[in-house]
Amino acid sequence: MESTDDILSSLVVELKRGTLILSVLSQLFNPEYGYSLVQKLEQKNNPIDAGTLYPLLRRLEKQLLLVSTWDTSEARPRKFYVISEEGKKVFQCLKEEWRTLSGNLENLLEEERDYGDD
């Protein structure tokens, strides 16, 4: 049997998964490379596992939401990602969706609190 803690942590992962793309797109209006984005998200209290983020960047690029370039000017070559025009549109829509979703969900949660107070 899974312990309640295990169940909870896997549910939290599920819950976060959908928001990952939103947080990544929001931080890529300026070019970033893999690790710089990890740090940036960490500083802003939105940490993502490096092992999740690196493949995600690639997948978003494949979906044409991001564009990448290899920067070879420095000693170590780095792959920089930046949001594409298409990505900006998707980001705006996704942001709207998120606001509606979290607003509606908030209402549901409030309702539950009313019952709890009785």
Place this chain on the structure above:
Amino acid sequence: MEMIDRYIYAVTQHLPENIREDVSKELRSNIQDMLPEDASDDQIKEVLEELGNPVKLAIEYNPERRYLIGPSIYNQYITLLKLVTGITALTLGGIAIFTWLFNFADAQKPATVVANIISAIFEGALQGAFWVTLVFVIMERSGVHEGHSPFTKKKWTLKDLPDIPDYGKKKISRVSTTAEMLFTVIVTVVFIFRPGIIGVSLNGSQFVPILNADRLSTYIIGIVLLGVLSLGILVWKTIYPYWSIPLAAANAGFNIATAILMLFMVRDRHMVNGEFLKLLENLTNLTLSQVTLIWQRGLWLFAAVFIVIAICDSIAGVFKCKR
């Protein structure tokens, strides 16, 4: 450094060739970014452990469908795999025993005989497993099993909803399907691997094959295709054991294809083993050309009967859906 190389290798090994190099370059630069200058082994270890199991990372990089047979048809696949593999193994093994029993000409060592039979059983199992797997891979890729028409990505509608399994007279019994499967496998295997055992020994003469094996081999592709098609239909009948329009259509298609192949083979005068005709000539008072003529007429009669049966079977299939 060596540890990083091994880690990157472990990830990219699981990726398709075309993205391997780029992923490995990017992953290396990311790992190096996460490390300070002149990192110690412990620091490297920590970073790699943070990235986690390389196989999982590879799946994240390439999350596309990477299986031949998915969970939705897996159980049926296993059932049929066992059934067909058993049938083909027994058939080939049986034929090996049969050949040995009737092959008086050369006395073989017992060890050779046993080895032949075992290798025949093994070959049968492999052949069976291969063809069943092929049929299921086609089902998986074409999406037939998901209830929509093959090779299209149409949205599911209520029309695709299957009936509750109360088929009444439409029902196809498991026994007849299994028997047909056995028959198909035996016929196909005999035609492909051992056409020589179709033969006669009349009035104490030597055993003479009826068919000309060399000539038969020119039809081998047709025979294999028909065997696979028939196996596909039988797999379908096992999974959905009732008559439906698509099944009746597939059945009719198979009958037509079989009839066409048979007509080609009957028309082909070189299909018959010359030795066999000579044997008939010796046994009767007729000349070789007369024997050949009668044999040809017999074959045409056989073909006509076969075609009539095929037509009846195809029509019966359609009628069974209507009931």
